[in-house]
Amino acid sequence: MSSQLCKRRVAVIHPDLGIGGAERLVVDAAMELSAIGYEVVLYTGYHSINRCFEETLGEDGKRATWIRVHGNWLPRHINGRLHALFANLRCLWATAALLLHERDLSVILVDQVSAPILLLRAFASVRVVFYCHFPDMLLAKHNSNFRKLYRVPLDFFEQATTGMAHKTLVNSLFTADTFSQTFCKLFQRGPQPGILYPAVATNHNLWSQDDNKVLVETKYEESLTGIFLSINRFERKKNLSLALRAYAHYLETLARVHGRKAQLILAGGYDQRLRENVEYLQELRRESFELGISSEVVFLPSISSEEKRDLLAKCLCVLYTPEDEHFGIVPLEAMAVGKPVLACNSGGPIESIIDGVTGILCAPIPEEFALAMHKVSENPGIAARMGFCAQLHMFKKFSRKAFGEQLNFHFTDMAGVWRRHNAIGCNRMPFAWALLLILYIIVSLVM
Numbered sequence: 001m002s003s004q005l006c007k008r009r010v011a012v013i014h015p016d017l018g019i020g021g022a023e024r025l026v027v028d029a030a031m032e033l034s035a036i037g038y039e040v041v042l043y044t045g046y047h048s049i050n051r052c053f054e055e056t057l058g059e060d061g062k063r064a065t066w067i068r069v070h071g072n073w074l075p076r077h078i079n080g081r082l083h084a085l086f087a088n089l090r091c092l093w094a095t096a097a098l099l100l101h102e103r104d105l106s107v108i109l110v111d112q113v114s115a116p117i118l119l120l121r122a123f124a125s126v127r128v129v130f131y132c133h134f135p136d137m138l139l140a141k142h143n144s145n146f147r148k149l150y151r152v153p154l155d156f157f158e159q160a161t162t163g164m165a166h167k168t169l170v171n172s173l174f175t176a177d178t179f180s181q182t183f184c185k186l187f188q189r190g191p192q193p194g195i196l197y198p199a200v201a202t203n204h205n206l207w208s209q210d211d212n213k214v215l216v217e218t219k220y221e222e223s224l225t226g227i228f229l230s231i232n233r234f235e236r237k238k239n240l241s242l243a244l245r246a247y248a249h250y251l252e253t254l255a256r257v258h259g260r261k262a263q264l265i266l267a268g269g270y271d272q273r274l275r276e277n278v279e280y281l282q283e284l285r286r287e288s289f290e291l292g293i294s295s296e297v298v299f300l301p302s303i304s305s306e307e308k309r310d311l312l313a314k315c316l317c318v319l320y321t322p323e324d325e326h327f328g329i330v331p332l333e334a335m336a337v338g339k340p341v342l343a344c345n346s347g348g349p350i351e352s353i354i355d356g357v358t359g360i361l362c363a364p365i366p367e368e369f370a371l372a373m374h375k376v377s378e379n380p381g382i383a384a385r386m387g388f389c390a391q392l393h394m395f396k397k398f399s400r401k402a403f404g405e406q407l408n409f410h411f412t413d414m415a416g417v418w419r420r421h422n423a424i425g426c427n428r429m430p431f432a433w434a435l436l437l438i439l440y441i442i443v444s445l446v447m
Helices: 021-036 083-101 116-123 145-162 173-182 184-189 209-225 240-255 275-290 305-314 330-336 366-378 380-397 400-413 430-446
Strands: 009-014 039-044 067-069 107-111 127-132 167-170 227-231 263-268 297-301 317-320 341-344 359-362
Touching (some): 009 083, 021 039, 067 083, 107 116, 116 145, 227 305, 227 330, 240 263, 240 366, 263 305, 317 366
Parallel strands (some): 039 067, 127 167, 227 263, 227 317, 341 359
């Protein structure tokens, strides 16, 4: 077989390439597929070189050549409204650009937003895999008549386009169960979604042999200061208030009684373009003052990858407070560097954390979290043993290499996926192609 026939090209479509868990997953997918031998290109509606993962930048600090941004001219919202509508439009625009610019693709991975699948099925014969993090219709609010009316066409469109994918993958058993209940008709008439757990890299310098020696030497010293770390986007659904209230209860009833010093660090993704990020950070700062712990709480929005690695190396354990989280990449990042995780006993963490072994699963109330914080801080050996088990567990089940191999299996498992006649360019609707091209040119000239 010629090298040309063996060449496998994959395109990934993602709405907004920032620094969240979903973005981490698609970047990991691109890295691992490239390592296997794929040629990968990623189309997105937004990417900023000032707020992105290092892998998406070239050596010169500019955007990597495999990242293609189309649709950035479209707004994210209008006066804080219509986020979902514009997310779909930006994805559709990026997909139109992909259809017009790319050729000989073997498979297309659509992430998070299912709208692109409509264009892909209409204008191309390439196989489409959809990765569903969680049904968007369940994440959206329906608390007013306007919102209910606004969501009717979007919810219908989501269900219709999700069912058009040749294969659907989800990030956890929890999401698979939710998927089956939400898209019950799709679930009944088609194959069940495959489960592909997210992963984290294990080959960074932080996890090298030398650095692990440093962690072992400083583990007991850091335990004396009791650094509790929370890494999450500053969004209300992440329930960061629980970390503040749990920490306040821990200080009041446990830590100060035993004469231990402590500190809470709230770090994570922060985007000034998003009103919720700005408002929620202000709310959390205000709550820390009201609880009387402001002097012992540090807020670190928009941390870099290097800062995150440093925080994970120095902390005693990681607090993970979202309830019914779809999966959660932060617990994996913590376990990868030998840190136990204290998380809510619901959603994805039930699948990633072994209770009492690699961390502690708690009821989402301050008292329960405070008791867990006391347990790992009263004896440094407990945190050390849990961290060791967590690292082994992560390497065995959630390594990035295993993630790439499983994704490759799902790609090759689709019948005829590598045949050249499935490549873009063998369209089935010439008139639709012509219309798409005309619309794309007109809008491009206007903008």
